[in-house]
Amino acid sequence: MTGFPTLLYKEVLRFWKVSFQTVAAPVLSALLYLLVFAHALASHVQVFPGVSYVQFLIPGLAMMAMLQNAFANSSSSIIQSKITGNIVFILLPPMAPVEIFAAYLVAAMVRGLVVGLGVFAATLWLIPIPVAKPLWAIGFAVVGSGMLGVLGIVAGIWSEKFDQLAAFQNFLVMPLTFLAGVFYSVHSLPPFWRGLSRLNPFFYAIDGFRYGFFAQSDVSPWASLAFATATFTALSLLTLQLLRRGYKLRH
Amino acid sequence: MSVAAAAAVDIRGVEKRFGAVHALRGVSLEVRPGEFFGLLGPNGAGKTTLISALGGLARPDSGSLAVMGHDVAGDFRAARRAVGIVPQEIVFDPFFTVRETLRIQSGYFGLRRNDAWIDELLERLALASKAEANMRSLSGGMKRRVMVAQALVHRPPVIVLDEPTAGVDVELRQTLWQFIRGLNAAGHTIVLTTHYLEEAQQLCSRIAMMKDGRIVAMDSVANLLAAFSERVLRVKLEGGELPAALATNATRDEAGYWRIPVEDMAQVETVLARLREAGATLSGLEVSEPDLEEVFLHIMRRPGQELRAP
Numbered sequence: 001m002t003g004f005p006t007l008l009y010k011e012v013l014r015f016w017k018v019s020f021q022t023v024a025a026p027v028l029s030a031l032l033y034l035l036v037f038a039h040a041l042a043s044h045v046q047v048f049p050g051v052s053y054v055q056f057l058i059p060g061l062a063m064m065a066m067l068q069n070a071f072a073n074s075s076s077s078i079i080q081s082k083i084t085g086n087i088v089f090i091l092l093p094p095m096a097p098v099e100i101f102a103a104y105l106v107a108a109m110v111r112g113l114v115v116g117l118g119v120f121a122a123t124l125w126l127i128p129i130p131v132a133k134p135l136w137a138i139g140f141a142v143v144g145s146g147m148l149g150v151l152g153i154v155a156g157i158w159s160e161k162f163d164q165l166a167a168f169q170n171f172l173v174m175p176l177t178f179l180a181g182v183f184y185s186v187h188s189l190p191p192f193w194r195g196l197s198r199l200n201p202f203f204y205a206i207d208g209f210r211y212g213f214f215a216q217s218d219v220s221p222w223a224s225l226a227f228a229t230a231t232f233t234a235l236s237l238l239t240l241q242l243l244r245r246g247y248k249l250r251h
Numbered sequence: 252m253s254v255a256a257a258a259a260v261d262i263r264g265v266e267k268r269f270g271a272v273h274a275l276r277g278v279s280l281e282v283r284p285g286e287f288f289g290l291l292g293p294n295g296a297g298k299t300t301l302i303s304a305l306g307g308l309a310r311p312d313s314g315s316l317a318v319m320g321h322d323v324a325g326d327f328r329a330a331r332r333a334v335g336i337v338p339q340e341i342v343f344d345p346f347f348t349v350r351e352t353l354r355i356q357s358g359y360f361g362l363r364r365n366d367a368w369i370d371e372l373l374e375r376l377a378l379a380s381k382a383e384a385n386m387r388s389l390s391g392g393m394k395r396r397v398m399v400a401q402a403l404v405h406r407p408p409v410i411v412l413d414e415p416t417a418g419v420d421v422e423l424r425q426t427l428w429q430f431i432r433g434l435n436a437a438g439h440t441i442v443l444t445t446h447y448l449e450e451a452q453q454l455c456s457r458i459a460m461m462k463d464g465r466i467v468a469m470d471s472v473a474n475l476l477a478a479f480s481e482r483v484l485r486v487k488l489e490g491g492e493l494p495a496a497l498a499t500n501a502t503r504d505e506a507g508y509w510r511i512p513v514e515d516m517a518q519v520e521t522v523l524a525r526l527r528e529a530g531a532t533l534s535g536l537e538v539s540e541p542d543l544e545e546v547f548l549h550i551m552r553r554p555g556q557e558l559r560a561p
Contacts, residue, residue, distance in 0.1 A: 002328070006358025014346050085342035089401060092306050092336055093359035094328035251269070251309045 003095040004103050011107030015073055022111060026069050027118035030061045034123065037183060047185040048216040055129045056210070059137075060182035062119040063144055063209045067202060070112030070145035071152040071173050074104045078156025079165050082249075091250060097243035101153065101236070108149025109142065116141055129213055136221055137212025143228045144205035148173070150235040157239075157248050176202045186218050201231040257320030259284045259409050259440035260305065265314035267300055267464075274300040275311070276464040282442055282457075284319075284408070287435050289451040289472075290444045291547060292461035298444045299339055301461075302413050306336045318409055332360065335402035339413040339444075341394050343386040349373070349397055350382045353404055360405040372400040375430050377423075392423045399427065403434075410434060411442045416450065428454065452476075452543040460550050468550045472543065479549045480541030484511045484519050491531030497522060508535060 015022040038054040045053045081087035090100065123129075131137060151173070159165040180202035186194050197203045198219075208224030211217035217224070243249070260282035267275040275297045282288045290298050303309035305316050307323050307330070315322060321329035344352060350369065357365035373379045376396040381389060389397065395415065402410065412431070416424045432454070435441050445451055451458060452472060459469040468475065485508040493501060493509055501511045513519050519538060526533065 002361035003359035006355055009358070010347075010355045013351075017346055081344075084345075085338075085340055086344045088306075088308060088338050088342060089344070089356060090359065091308055092331060093356070093405075094331040094361075095359060096328075246310060250307060251303070 001099060003093050004099040007090065007095065007100065007103035008106050011073070011077060011103055012110055014077060015107070015111050022069070022073070023115055023118055026065045026115050027122050030065045030119045031122055033061055034058065034126075041183075045184070047188075048214055051214050051216070052127075054127050056185075056214075057183065058119070058123050058127065058129055059210045059213050060206050062116045063141070063206045064177050064180075064182045065119050066112035066116040066141060066145045067148045067177055067205065068173065069115040070108040070148040071155070071169070073111040074108040074149050074152030075156040075159070075165055075168070076152075077107075078104065078153060079159050079162065082156070082160075083162070087249065097240060101240055101243055104153050104156075105146060105149045105236075108152055109145040112145030112149065113141060116145070131213055132215040133212045133221075135212070137209055139225065140205055140209035140212060140228065143225070143232055144202075144209065147201060147205065147228060147232040147235065150232065150239050153239050154235065154242065157242055160248070176200055179203075180206045181218065182206060201228055204228045204231075257284075257317070258282060259286065259319060260288075260442060261315075261317040261320075262301070262305070263315050265301070265304060265311045265316060267297075267304065267309060267311050274464050275304070277314070278461075278464070278466055279314075280459050280466060280469060282409075282440060284440055285435070285438055286457055287441045287455050288443065289455035289458040290442060290461065291448070291451055291458060292444075293551060296461040297464040298461055299413055300464075302336060302411055302442075302444070305411065306334065307331060332405060333407055334409045334411060335405065335407035336411045337395075337398050337402045337413060337415055339417070341391055341398065343389075343394050343397065345385070345387045348383050348385050349378060349389070352386060352397060353400055356401045357404045362405060365404060368406065369400075369404065372403055375433075376400055377426055392419045395419055396423070396427065399430075408438070409440045409442065413444050414446065415443070416445060416447060424450075448543040448547055458543075460547065462551055467553070468546075475546050476541040476543065479546040480543070481512045482515070482541055483539045484513045484522055485509065485535070485537040485539065486511065486522075486526065486533055487535035488526075489532045489534040491526075491529055493531070494525050494529040497525060508537075513538075 034054070034057055037057060041053055047053065047056045081090065155165055155168040159168060179197060180200055181197060186197045186203065189197065204219070204224035204227040207217045207219055208221045208228065211221040211224070258281045262278055262280050265275050265278045278297070278301060290301070292298050300309055304311050305318065305323060307327055317323065318330045319333040321333060323330040347355065353369045353372070354365070357369065373382050376399060378393065378396055378400065381393060386394065386397065399415065415427060419427065428450070431441060443451065443455065455472055457471050458475060459466050461467065487508050497511055501509045503509055511522055513522060
């Protein structure tokens with residue numbers, strides 16, 4: 001490990017310097033979702049017994065924000081460096097592919113977790129929610145933001161233009177997050193959509209995370225953990241392979 | 252240096268294609284430790300691709316490259332520690348100040364406490380007053396000097412500068428060359444590409460010229476000048492004729508000057524004496540020294556095959 005600590009520090013500093021945009025803005029978005037959906041649906045929906053809809057919504061929104069921001073951090077940093085050309089300053093030093101991978105990944109997770117904490121901090125004084133199984137909540141926060149942090153690295157490496165990255169975000173990440181049971185329980189869906197949701201790794205991150213608060217979930221937390229961890233591991237192996245081959249980075 | 256000492260840069264049979272473009276066609280060259288080596292050639296000759304391959308930014312299809320005896324693929328950590336590359340395009344990270352940029356770059360090489368050397372670099376590159384300024388606020392020439400500093404944070408024995416003076420004003424260019432010459436005198440090996448041939452002639456001890464992905468000439472500057480360039484006496488005659496003895500070697504240019512190749516200054520005197528004897532009167536006279544530009548044009552105009560200066 002030569003450059004890993006510095007690259008991690010640089011990546012964290014990079015989003016922290018513009019934290020109004022990278023942390024405050026997504027927290028505000030999550031709050032707006034909460035206000036609008038809570039107002040519209042609170043009286044109609046009760047997903048888990050003893051849990052109000054607003055309470056049900058908060059962990060989902062927090063996880064959605066974590067997933068989106070972890071993705072945004074690694075993908076936007078890499079594509080900006082590629083397009084402006086300053087990626088050479090990372091490619092010329094004696095850093096191994098695994099160091100580069102780990103630094104972008106951990107920075108993305110830090111951003112995701114900071115935004116997630118921000119969402120809880122902002123909602124805490126509105127609606128208190130229980131934390132029944134804190135270790136599960138932490139575990140899924142880490143795996144979920146890790147999964148999307150890696151996906152962001154892949155998207156940043158693969159994209160050559162900003163609109164390609166936007167397509168990745170709008171046509172893959174957004175639909176998968178919105179269809180992952182943030183706003184509803186997948187049990188309320190018709191069988192076809194329920195089945196489809198079970199193929200969505202984001203669903204497991206959200207469902208498992210919610211288990212950490214209410215000790216209730218759509219599927220077993222162990223199954224969720226296994227599925228989310230497997231996705232994270234597979235994406236990591238793919239990304240490391242891309243970095244080792246220098247795919248779209250070393251020509 | 253003993254004979255066995257590793258070359259500073261050792262490039263052997265490097266081939267590289269980008270799709271249909273054959274960027275490097277079997278390039279081999281060796282730069283000795285402590286040399287000031289010039290890599291010249293027109294745009295698209297493959298210079299930047301070769302430098303990219305040396306820094307691990309491009310991967311050759313075949314052949315090998317080594318810096319201070321370390322293979323750039325097999326022993327990439329040691330190879331990258333041994334070389335500092337200043338890329339051709341001005342690039343920077345707009346999130347950071349000059350000092351942050353240099354601290355971060357040091358950290359990538361595993362150097363945690365590098366402030367004394369960073370301060371010295373800032374001082375010597377006339378950037379000290381801009382240390383806390385954001386990269387965005389710097390002029391192009393200053394950004395270029397920060398890039399030079401970034402390439403030197405780890406004190407590499409081999410320094411590669413890819414057209415470092417393109418678009419840099421005269422004063423800055425002088426500061427930069429003074430600095431690079433100092434590094435060379437202190438033992439650093441310098442590899443330079445430039446389009447300013449007079450710079451290359453002044454600075455470099457040895458030169459390779461590239462064309463279409465090949466090295467077409469490689470020798471010391473002195474040998475290249477001797478082989479491909481000549482001292483020429485240019486005279487314009489007002490009255491009288493050019494004596495027959497002189498006319499055999501002479502050619503006439505568009506401006507009406509006779510161009511007479513001469514070996515040295517003594518021969519200039521002989522030619523002038525003969526002209527006087529023949530009753531010729533001069534309205535114009537010039538002696539042009541051999542220069543690298545002439546060598547360059549001569550070599551670039553030759554048809555394709557690899558040749559070396561005799």
